[in-house]
Amino acid sequence: MSVLDDIQVYEKRRVIYVIFTIVFFLLFARLIQLQWIFREEYGQQAEVNSVRIIPKEPVRGYIYDRNGRLVVDNRPSFTVTVMPYEFDKRNAEYLASLLNMEPRELQERIKNGSKYSQFIPVKVKRDVDNKTVAALEENRERLFGVDYQIESMRTYTTKAYASHILGYTKEVSETQLKTLDPEEYSQGDIAGAAGLVPRYERAIRGKKGADYSIVNARGQIVGKYDDGRKDTPALDGSDLYLTMDFALQEFAESLFTNKRGALVAIDPNTGGILAFVSKPDYDLAYLSGVTPRELWRQINTDPNRPLFNRATLTRYPPGSAFKMILAIAALEQGIITPETRMYCSGSFPYGDKVFKDLHVHGSVNVVDALHRSCNVFFYKLMLQVGLDTWSEYASMFGFGQPTGLDISEETAGLLPSTAYMNKRYGERGWTKGFLVSLGIGQGELGVTPVQMACYAMLLANKGKYYQPHTVTKFVDRVKDTTKIISYGIKREIQLSEDTWYYVREGMRRVVQEPGGTALTARIKGIVSAGKTGTAQRPHEQKDHAWYVGFAPFDEPKIAIAVLVENAGFGGAIAAPIAGMCIEHYIYGRLIRND
Secondary structure (H helix, E strand, O other): OHHHHHHHHHHHOOOOOOOOHHEEEEHHHHHHHHHOHHHHHHHHHHHHEEEEEEOOOOOOOOOOOOOOEEEEEEEOOOOOOOOEOOOOOHHHHHHHHHHOHHHHHHHHHHOOOOOOOOOOEEEEEEEEEEHHHHHHHHHOOOOOEEEEEEEEEEEEOOOOOOOOHHOOEEEOOHHOOOOOOOOOOOOEEEEEOOOOOOOOOHHOOOOOOOEEEEEEOOEEEEHHHHHOOOOOOOOOEEEEEEEOOHHHHHHHHHHOOOEEEEEEOOOOOOOOEEEEEOOOOOOOHHHOOOOOOHHHHHHOEEEEEEEEOOOOOOOEEEEEHHHHHHHHHHHOOOOOOOOOOOOOOOEEEEOOOEEEEOOEEEEEEEHHHHHHHHHHHHHHHHHHOOHHHHHHHHHHHHHHHHHHHOOOOOOEEEOOHHHHHHHHHHHOOOOOOHHHHHHHOOOOOOOOHHHHHHHHHHHOOEEEEEEOOOOEEEEOOOEEEEEEEEOEEEOOOOOHHHHHHHHHHHHHHHHHOOOOOOOOOOEEEEEEEEEEEOOOOOOOOOOOEEEEEEEEEOOOOOEEEEEEOOOOOOOOOOHHHHHHHHHHHHHHOOOOOO
8 A cells, every 4th residue: 555545545534533522522522511501491391291190170169148058059060171282182172072162262272272382281171970980081192282170060959049159160260360360260261250349259269289199101191290299289269158048048039030130138136148149040060160152142132131130230229228328318318307387289390390200198206207107298398408418428328339248249329419411411400399209219319128128227226237248257177177257337427316216116117017118028926127118210100119128127138139020019019028038037937827
């Protein structure tokens, strides 16, 4: 071999050595990058690929009534989940067919869940049956990333719906997720949406846990990660104990069959709600699991508006049931005395109008006027008291403002004043003729049944206002602790004993004495008091029937307000409903036929 050949061989070897050296340094640099520079990042990714985090849902707290009766229970339910990172999108249509879903809906849910994390299971279908679970098990080899978990589903144990007070839960929206704690809520989770649930959501929901499991390349669980030391248990929610009596609730709802309206009964010694009816209503069982779109659309478009809470969101004139406010204002301001008499001829001409009464009552004082519901007396009295004084006393009794009841929806109603009337009609756009109608609870005045129940409570206990509420305590079974919710007297209306006496005496006679408009509210063996109202509604054929009252008269245990829409006279329709409910609550049953 020549020298030239030796040089060529040497050069080739040199090139090979250089190439090997470069490759070695590249591999070494990559090793350093993996082991040191990006060690934490790639380590986390590798761990995610082999470790599956399975959220553990807590059991929502149970709900009991004032007597310890279970009214809201839980049952186990299967929820199907999809891990976006592992799921083959080409199987979406097949999975949708197994779940009886539209493929587009399934894909949309997976896509929305992926926005938050590729490595957290997305809940795609709730409350699936055993047959569907079996189908998923049979196709586990094909459907990588598809799994199911057991959650609790609400069930309701009584004949009463109580839908507007108990409320329901629904999946949190994307908008809600932006404002909620990401450690507590994720895509597909549920939260309280109506009734008392949103107010007590944090206590009743509990706290999520998590299981860490090792999975193989096929997504199958092969064991516990770190021997389960990282697992965290779910903490069940606290149990709620209500102020409500569900025996009374069931009975009250039965009296509203085929009626529209509301009933609110309250304990005048605590402010606790005893019964809360809004009709028409709906079966909460329809909303506790997966509500079919057609059913949800049907409930939403029902002309009777079953989702609308008539106990807290209506704004109806109360009619003659409001007359006690005017009587109190006049007595307290010294405008009249208990002996002051006015003559009722059956009508009251004022301006170019004639305001009618149902009867000719003759000469009456304030007690007589309440007893016999004399409109003319209160027409005249309103002109003497004036708008702003009347409005001031109505405000003292809680009108024109929310009661603060611990549910998620309530309106303030409408309580007019001079400022309101000037703004609405202009300073010259209204006259004192507007006041005449207000004297009997008509015109520019709107109240809710829950406000009227609080009004009855104040009349029952002579001005002590207890915050109306539905929950008396909640019990944390995990920590074995009980938290009592006690509101006490929120405020007190200071009136003279004479004023309380004469107004309450008028109400007693309404129920107990001949000539009263609420004789149908009488209760065997119990003296009660109340006031009827028949509220006219423009453009509606029939009036709304009202009743407010309390019993027993000397030591009240229950105050009540009843509204029946488009039913006619309060004494004929609302009063007997109230009387039967009071009787049922005090005696535990109806005894009028005994």
